[in-house]
Amino acid sequence: MESEDLLKQELEELQKQLGKKQKFESAVSSLKSLLPQTYPSASPSLRKSFYSVICRVATVLKTRYTAPGFWNAGLGLFEQALLLVSEPSEKAHLKACIANAKEHLHLEDNPSQALQPAENQANRGYLFEGHLTVDTEPPQPQWLVQSNLLATAATLFAAESSRGSAANDTTPEDAANVLEDLMNRLEEVVPLMVDEGDFVAPKAPPASKEVVAKLPVVTLTEEILANIGKDAECAICRENLVVNDKMQELPCKHTFHPPCLKPWLDEHNSCPICRYELQTDDHAYESWKEREKEAEEERKGAANAVRGGEYMYV
Structure with a gap:
């Protein structure tokens, strides 16, 4: 037991040495x-203590160091630890650390050569108003995918119900294929219905890169850590914060490690703590938000008017 306490x-x-640039590699080697x-x-x-320090190596690499030598040292540690840990969650996290290190060092596997022609084809632009563009065609927004699928399904249902499949060049196989596509993508493209019969809000697109780039970055000091508490952690990676950690601040004043925040905003575009939403580059979605804001104000006005009328007749 005494030997474990010493360890x-x-x-x-x-x-502690991981936070000092000149001692990082020797600490990882130890x-x-x-x-x-x-x-x-x-x-x-003791195993938890080992895992905690290894996680700290990953966090320090993501938030402070970019030199290949540091990342090579970290990669070797992650690969060695992966062979020893047994907890599924720890294995999953270490695999993610290894993938991140390989990506940073450009060691990830090259795409299959068989895919190259398809990629080249995808980069040839697309027709827009009769002209071939230089840029690749952007992905369709979810609301458009949903609309197209539902419109096609409605057409097939109408054709089937009127027994006019042959006249419309529509076969039962076509209907089955569309229905299967709808079922497979149900959770992705068809929003759930709320009690009032309206659709819930569509999933927010990724946050605007320009907006994210302008978010302020602060470096934690002893004073800041004392104010937020010794057990404070990044709400995304769940790593405890230490002096000299760089933290990116959202307009809602919540802060996170920059390497943790960017992928989170790409996927969720909202503060993990208070759900504050950043501006996106999707004009259709931003227009929808504006319409919803106006509609919500109208609903509140109508509700207030109804309540006012009720009080008049009480």
Whole structure:
């Protein structure tokens, strides 16, 4: 037990060294030496300490260091740890760390050569108002995919109900294919219905890159950490915050590690804590938001008018 306490102290010291650029690689090297020697026979508590320090290596790499030497050291540690840990969640996180390191070092597998012709074809532009564009065709927004699928399904249903399939060049196979497509993409493109019979809000597109780039970045100091509490963490990666961590601040004043925040905003475009939503580059979606805002104000006005009328007759 005493030896494990000493190992935990050593791990704590190594974690502190990770924040010093000149000691980072030596600290990672020490971790790589300790892992195979002590991890297999370590207690669950000591294993958690090892995993915590390894996670700290990943966070420091994402938030501070860009040099290939640092990332190579981290990659070797992640790959070694992956062979030793047994918890599924820890394995999944380490695989993500390995993938991130390989991407940073440009070690990811090259796309299949068989896909190249298709990619070249996709980059040839598309017809817009009779002219071939230079840029590739943008992906269709979800509302348009939904609209096209539902319109096609409605046409097929009408043709089937009137027994006019042959006249409309529509076969039962066509109907079956569209229905299968609708079922497969039900959760993706067909919004759930609310009690009033209206559609819920469509999923927000990724946040505008320009807006995200302008978000302020602050460096944590001892004073800031003291104000937010010693157990404060990034709400996305769940890593405890330490002095000199760089944090990006949303307009709602909540802060997160920049490498954690960008992919989150690409996927969800909302603050993980308060759901504040950033502006997007999707004009159709922004127009929808404006219409919804106006409609909500009208609904509130109508509700207030009804309540006012009720009070008049009480």
